[in-house]
Amino acid sequence: MSGGRLAPYAQAAPLAFIMFTMVGIPLITVLVISFWDSDGITLYPAFRWENYTEILSRGLVYNLFLKTFTYAAITLAATILIGFTCSYFLVFHVRSLKWKIALLLLCTVPFWTSNVIRMVSWIPFLGREGLFNSTLIRMGVIDAPLDILLYSDFAVILTYVHLFTLFMLVPIFNSMAKINPNLIEAARDAGAGSWVILRDIIIPLSRTGIALGSIFVLTLVMGDFFVVRVMSGGQSASVVSAMKNEIDQLYYPQASALAILLVVVVLMIVAAILRVVDIRSELAK
Amino acid sequence: MSASSVKRGLSFYLLAAFFTLFVVFLYGPMLIIFILSFQGPTGGLTFPMRGASLHWFSDLFSSSRYGDVAGGFRRSAGLGLMSMSITAVCCLFAGLAFRSKFWGSGALFYLCIVSLVVPGILLGLGISQFFQILGFRLQWWLSGLGAHLSWTLPFGLLIMFAVLNRYDSAWDEAARDAGASPRQILGWVTIPILFPGLIAVALFGFTLSYDELPRSILTVGGKNTLPIEISNMTTNVTTPALYAIGTVTSLVSFAAIALAFGLIAIVQKRRARAL
Numbered sequence: 001m002s003g004g005r006l007a008p009y010a011q012a013a014p015l016a017f018i019m020f021t022m023v024g025i026p027l028i029t030v031l032v033i034s035f036w037d038s039d040g041i042t043l044y045p046a047f048r049w050e051n052y053t054e055i056l057s058r059g060l061v062y063n064l065f066l067k068t069f070t071y072a073a074i075t076l077a078a079t080i081l082i083g084f085t086c087s088y089f090l091v092f093h094v095r096s097l098k099w100k101i102a103l104l105l106l107c108t109v110p111f112w113t114s115n116v117i118r119m120v121s122w123i124p125f126l127g128r129e130g131l132f133n134s135t136l137i138r139m140g141v142i143d144a145p146l147d148i149l150l151y152s153d154f155a156v157i158l159t160y161v162h163l164f165t166l167f168m169l170v171p172i173f174n175s176m177a178k179i180n181p182n183l184i185e186a187a188r189d190a191g192a193g194s195w196v197i198l199r200d201i202i203i204p205l206s207r208t209g210i211a212l213g214s215i216f217v218l219t220l221v222m223g224d225f226f227v228v229r230v231m232s233g234g235q236s237a238s239v240v241s242a243m244k245n246e247i248d249q250l251y252y253p254q255a256s257a258l259a260i261l262l263v264v265v266v267l268m269i270v271a272a273i274l275r276v277v278d279i280r281s282e283l284a285k
Numbered sequence: 286m287s288a289s290s291v292k293r294g295l296s297f298y299l300l301a302a303f304f305t306l307f308v309v310f311l312y313g314p315m316l317i318i319f320i321l322s323f324q325g326p327t328g329g330l331t332f333p334m335r336g337a338s339l340h341w342f343s344d345l346f347s348s349s350r351y352g353d354v355a356g357g358f359r360r361s362a363g364l365g366l367m368s369m370s371i372t373a374v375c376c377l378f379a380g381l382a383f384r385s386k387f388w389g390s391g392a393l394f395y396l397c398i399v400s401l402v403v404p405g406i407l408l409g410l411g412i413s414q415f416f417q418i419l420g421f422r423l424q425w426w427l428s429g430l431g432a433h434l435s436w437t438l439p440f441g442l443l444i445m446f447a448v449l450n451r452y453d454s455a456w457d458e459a460a461r462d463a464g465a466s467p468r469q470i471l472g473w474v475t476i477p478i479l480f481p482g483l484i485a486v487a488l489f490g491f492t493l494s495y496d497e498l499p500r501s502i503l504t505v506g507g508k509n510t511l512p513i514e515i516s517n518m519t520t521n522v523t524t525p526a527l528y529a530i531g532t533v534t535s536l537v538s539f540a541a542i543a544l545a546f547g548l549i550a551i552v553q554k555r556r557a558r559a560l
Binding site for chain 2: 121
């Protein structure tokens, strides 16, 4: 586009304006409020560290972080396993491009539908009188319905995997699709078996996708409050669901401090992943 | 193709089975609630079906115990359409801008990434408090829309990057050499070539906004969007009306997806014929 050196500024201005007012300033607002005082009704501008020291002195917050990390780690492991296997199948075993795209889109369609509904849809399957329990009872595998299926940590993680695997699958698919087939052909001609090719070529060359997918999945799991609240039946809490409780009780400064702590931790994890894999330069390839 | 990949081995069938299981895992539960939403009037939240009826669909919109479903639906559709238009326009131009390095481009990119990474409810809290400090009232069409854009714009931008990866600036230059003005280049060269990608951006803009929950909760003010109404229903409602609203809202999403893919297919077909 012509229009001189100023053109990019004019073109980026609307995005920059909205992002600044709706992301930049609100984040600064939360940071500022995290130092304020509150009595549960009104906020009082101040600069005090008590919100932070109070949180850190309570043992509860460490449990919350531990629970959140546990959810994140298990979900991450499951989504990498499923995402990698499905991408591997699509890229290296499905031969026609048309089918590859069609099958990938088949995996993508649920992403464009409501997460709340996709979560709710597990209830008639997992419940005490749900499909899974009633089938097992009819088959004689169990005598009494299993209680751990719904309103448990199992249900929370299952829902996460169900909702977020796509965020792993698509980036891994992208990196795998960029692997030059000649490379694999050459390795095979040199006598490498499928396992060696997988270990020495495909997994290393998929690492950008795995890293990008991990960032998505980790931040989605660690930012969730709704799935934890509903699918654990209120029995488990994560950092953000605890924060939501404080918001509901109008303890905004305390909630803000907790949120800032979480964001710092999340950004540290993301930075660590970015140190291992330079996503930006690899995406440009 | 080497000889070993001509004949499909055991690994193909194992992987195909795994993939099929994954697809069943993705769609199975949704299918169950679609079926259960047609429960008879005496049916419950699980199987067996006690007859089949549209009872819960009419109950959903006529009964007041489910909250303001119709109003929520109207607002969510409106927000979706607004987010879609703004996302498509902003991301098209921002994507073009990002082709060259400009002052602050790095900061803007990272701001977009941060918006994807931070918990949605935190951003909702920030926006609502920011509005409160300024003395503005929270409105679904202003603070709510802003919260939705903080979610749809970064996604749209990333997709725009992918779309522009395959766009050759030489096409612009050729048009310029042929005497086209910047506006003519945009309208007759850039936008027509990028059109399928723009449809994809628009699809993301609509569906991500239409289904958005965490950023909406604190920002929409007194009037709820549909996902908020549905999330309230998950704790209060113990009738198949919950599934009925799931079927209805999924149909809207499927219609949006089908419309987008249909449009892209028509454009591609026309192009293939023109060649």
